[in-house]
Amino acid sequence: MLLQFDRLGWWRWVLVGITGLTVVYLLMPILFIAALSFGASQWLIFPPPAWTTRWYGELFADPRWLESAWVSFVIACVVAVLSVVIGLAAAYGLVRGTFRGREALKAFFLTPMILPVVILAVALYALFLRVGLNGTTTGFVIAHLVVALPFAVLTITSALEGFDKAIEDAAILCGASPLEAVVRVTLPGIAHGLFSAAVFSFLASWDEVVLAIFMASPTLQTLPVKIWATLRQDLTPVIAAASTLLIGLTILLMLLVAVIRRGTRS
Amino acid sequence: MAGVTRQAAAIGGGTGLAPGRPRRLPAGPFALVVPGLLLLVVFFALPVLALLLRSVTEPEPGFANYAALIGSGTYLKIFFNTFLVSAVVTLVSLAIGFPVAWTLAILPQGVAAPIFGVLILSMWTNLLTRTYAWMVLLQRTGVINKSLIGLGLIDAPLPMVNNLTGVTIGMTYIMLPFVVLPLYGVIRRIDPAILQAAALCGASRFQALRLVLLPLVAPGMAAGALMVFVMSLGYFVTPALLGGTANMMLAELIAQFVQSLVNWGMGGAAALVLLVVTLALYALQLRLFGTAGLGGR
Numbered sequence: 420m421l422l423q424f425d426r427l428g429w430w431r432w433v434l435v436g437i438t439g440l441t442v443v444y445l446l447m448p449i450l451f452i453a454a455l456s457f458g459a460s461q462w463l464i465f466p467p468p469a470w471t472t473r474w475y476g477e478l479f480a481d482p483r484w485l486e487s488a489w490v491s492f493v494i495a496c497v498v499a500v501l502s503v504v505i506g507l508a509a510a511y512g513l514v515r516g517t518f519r520g521r522e523a524l525k526a527f528f529l530t531p532m533i534l535p536v537v538i539l540a541v542a543l544y545a546l547f548l549r550v551g552l553n554g555t556t557t558g559f560v561i562a563h564l565v566v567a568l569p570f571a572v573l574t575i576t577s578a579l580e581g582f583d584k585a586i587e588d589a590a591i592l593c594g595a596s597p598l599e600a601v602v603r604v605t606l607p608g609i610a611h612g613l614f615s616a617a618v619f620s621f622l623a624s625w626d627e628v629v630l631a632i633f634m635a636s637p638t639l640q641t642l643p644v645k646i647w648a649t650l651r652q653d654l655t656p657v658i659a660a661a662s663t664l665l666i667g668l669t670i671l672l673m674l675l676v677a678v679i680r681r682g683t684r685s
Numbered sequence: 686m687a688g689v690t691r692q693a694a695a696i697g698g699g700t701g702l703a704p705g706r707p708r709r710l711p712a713g714p715f716a717l718v719v720p721g722l723l724l725l726v727v728f729f730a731l732p733v734l735a736l737l738l739r740s741v742t743e744p745e746p747g748f749a750n751y752a753a754l755i756g757s758g759t760y761l762k763i764f765f766n767t768f769l770v771s772a773v774v775t776l777v778s779l780a781i782g783f784p785v786a787w788t789l790a791i792l793p794q795g796v797a798a799p800i801f802g803v804l805i806l807s808m809w810t811n812l813l814t815r816t817y818a819w820m821v822l823l824q825r826t827g828v829i830n831k832s833l834i835g836l837g838l839i840d841a842p843l844p845m846v847n848n849l850t851g852v853t854i855g856m857t858y859i860m861l862p863f864v865v866l867p868l869y870g871v872i873r874r875i876d877p878a879i880l881q882a883a884a885l886c887g888a889s890r891f892q893a894l895r896l897v898l899l900p901l902v903a904p905g906m907a908a909g910a911l912m913v914f915v916m917s918l919g920y921f922v923t924p925a926l927l928g929g930t931a932n933m934m935l936a937e938l939i940a941q942f943v944q945s946l947v948n949w950g951m952g953g954a955a956a957l958v959l960l961v962v963t964l965a966l967y968a969l970q971l972r973l974f975g976t977a978g979l980g981g982r
């Protein structure tokens with residue numbers, strides 16, 4: 420009764436109402452920022468007095484925005500690759516290994532996910548100050564890799580657990596070397612998990628603010644740091660323009676994931 | 686799957702080797718774990734331990750930092766505020782998340798799918814973008830104040846940023862998917878026949894909700910609530926931007942100790958407090974619900 424939509428009576432309109440309002444709540448910031456990025460009002464007044472692309476012009480005219488976006492992109496790509504490679508090795512060892520303490524090790528690999536990131540940021544900041552990694556690309560990559568790796572390990576572990584090991588054994592019985600079996604049979608079998616791990620790792624780095632605030636230097640900053648620094652001064656519509664581009668990128672990424680998921684399923 | 690097996694057969698045929706004993710990988714499974722393990726030990730476990738250690742060694746050995754942290758009204762207010770904001774965000778997320786998850790679970794797929802799309806879009810949108818959007822919408826001259834005045838509901842703009850209202854709106858926005866997605870799974874797994882049985886036995890809708898549906902959903906709600914609460918405790922960006930100085934939270938305090946005051950001892954002590962509370966609640970979660978609640982992202 421309660422789980423059948425047409426037998427809920429007037430209750431269903433309450434539920435539909437709450438859900439409708441929630442959708443509005445979820446969409447409102449995204450839609451308004453996109454609209455305001457084209458508005459002529461410096462103070463982001465809605466409805467805007469006129470429409471303009473001025474803020475996009477200012478965004479692209481300032482080399483620091485493009486530079487920080489490029490820095491973010493490079494770091495996120497390196498992090499995604501390293502995270503998948505190290506995560507795959509770790510997940511394979513954790514799933515197929517029989518050594519003692521596997522469960523504890525698995526839990527350890529996931530701890531960066533639950534630890535408040537500000538603690539890691541402060542701790543790494545202290546270490547990097549000492550070894551001179553602060554404000555370097557290497558420092559950024561290391562810091563982001565620590566928070567990205569748990570997502571890769573988690574995703575690849577569950578993909579490996581869902582993959583029938585008998586197929587890998589069959590390949591070996593048929594004469595493939597164990598490495599060959601992994602590369603040509605297991606990896607294609609868990610390609611979907613590897614792809615998700617890469618996307619999650621990329622996003623974990625691309626969107627990361629807290630670690631980046633501590634790692635950044637005046638000459639090297641990521642896009643979130645640039646947004647953060649600008650935000651602390653004023654709510655300029657240039658940020659709305661940058662945000663709208665980021666939202667567009669997110670939608671593209673979602674579509675890409677949806678298409679690839681559909682492709683692997685059939 | 687068929688493709689994979691065919692590939693396996695092809696490999697076997699290609700090498701022309703007789704089926705033999707399965708050999709092990711050149712490197713044992715443990716060796717594969719080592720690179721990741723080293724990374725996390727050197728750049729995660731050791732630096733965090735070193736930071737915590739500084740709380741009892743700087744400026745001089747002893748527990749003076751902790752005494753200062755507990756002895757000051759300012760810091761106690763920050764602890765209280767951290768718990769208050771996390772509790773409010775958790776309650777609001779549950780109050781909205783449960784009916785939404787329930788609705789999604791019973792709506793036809795075609796209607797539910799776009800709503801899921803919106804949920805995922807909001808979740809994947811850049812964190813700073815979301816926070817910036819709320820700063821703009823909630824400001825004195827923002828859209829929300831303007832519309833409320835336009836509708837004649839209020840006369841003067843409501844203060845909605847730099848206070849608890851702002852933080853709650855901004856953080857609930859971030860946490861909502863972490864409640865809705867797991868709860869949706871829990872509700873989908875409930876057999877509708879159980880609720881039909883309740884109806885046949887004469888239960889009213891309200892009785893069925895209170896005596897059947899809610900008890901079945903309660904473990905999922907508790908797991909989601911604990912996860913949101915723990916995540917909120919350590920949040921930095923959104924409270925720093927949407928909350929006022931009067932609403933400072935623990936994560937911001939830690940950052941301030943280190944960045945502006947360069948007081949590593951106090952920073953380490955505050956970090957330890959946050960860490961202990963987080964790990965204790967996390968252990969409780971594992972104890973009660975297993976690892977199911979983990980990895981909601």
